[in-house]
């Protein structure tokens with residue numbers, strides 16, 4: 001497999017199923033089994049698999065050429081769509097993966113501040129960027145890897161890891177290292193240790209500490225962007241970061257991600273500035289066509305009202321069977337009775353029980369993430385029927 005999060009060993013299966021096609025909320029494997037899908041390509045598919053408008057847009061774009069190596073109008077249109085959705089983003093650059101966006105954001109933040117240190121949070125994942133793999137959540141947590149061999153100590157020596165939702169820890173770190181701190185990078189709602197919402201005041205405090213120390217506040221909204229509100233967590237919690245990382249939904253299911261923020265910072269990027277960043281397939285015409293086909297429909301507020309209603313239905317139904325943590329269209333059923341505020345709490349969940357639930361659901365044609373430390377991704381293709389069937393199957397497991 002080409003990404004370790006697709007493995008199913010953590011939930012007791014030697015091999016994953018191999019996907020053949022997807023339609024709406026369902027995914028079909030090569031043996032013809034059909035699963036109700038809560039993974040949804042790990043977040044991008046807000047309108048479900050095989051969304052007609054996306055497929056048509058990609059097909060039409062492909063007829064005109066699959067890559068140009070010159071700027072194209074669709075890139076500007078997608079950038080405009082992103083800038084309109086996220087007021088903190090004045091300028092944006094398109095890239096091909098969230099990892100690439102996070103890596104470039106760190107470089108840009110370091111260049112802009114002329115500082116090296118980065119503060120991140122345990123359990124937050126920002127792609128497999130060397131400097132950001134420390135206590136990274138997601139697949140790194142599922143596989144029990146502390147970080148990764150092959151990452152030189154020199155690369156991580158400037159990475160400081162704090163506990164999520166722990167303002168005091170961040171404040172004392174900023175007091176100690178503030179002068180050398182380039183950025184605080186955070187998933188404003190954590191999705192890669194399972195869903196962990198920011199406690200009231202947490203994101204605001206990060207903003208104040210950045211302002212006081214001259215560090216940049218970076219929101220990694222690769223999951224939350226266009227998912228928990230059109231303008232992501234920054235809209236939902238009304239906190240303004242300096243830089244934002246986007247991916248997943250922004251690319252409509254094709255390889256596309258982005259980073260953007262204050263014009264003054266973004267202007268440091270080449271060719272207007274001196275910070276180098278480039279990509280052969282950046283702003284690829286198929287990917288921008290898919291992104292536009294999706295983002296344009298997200299201007300309708302009814303989308304988020306509906307996702308909220310369905311999310312609440314899912315949450316209420318699952319609540320008797322564990323600890324459900326949800327923000328909008330992302331949720332995790334933790335196998336614990338206690339609130340999960342950070343990575344340590346998440347790791348206390350009963351992963352054996354989660355594995356048993358996974359197998360129980362898969363046998364009944366329901367596919368949840370093969371790891372406790374991930375989210376269920378609700379889409380507009382998940383109707384009440386799909387939600388209720390899932391709730392019933394979880395209740396059957398519990399009884």
Ligand SMILES: *Cc1c(COP(=O)(O)O)cnc(C)c1O
Nearest residue numbers: 097098099125126127220222223
């Ligand atoms: C998925 C993810 C990334 C990495 O994106 P890729 O496209 O997989 O490289 C970065 N940050 C967060 C919060 C993510 O969930």
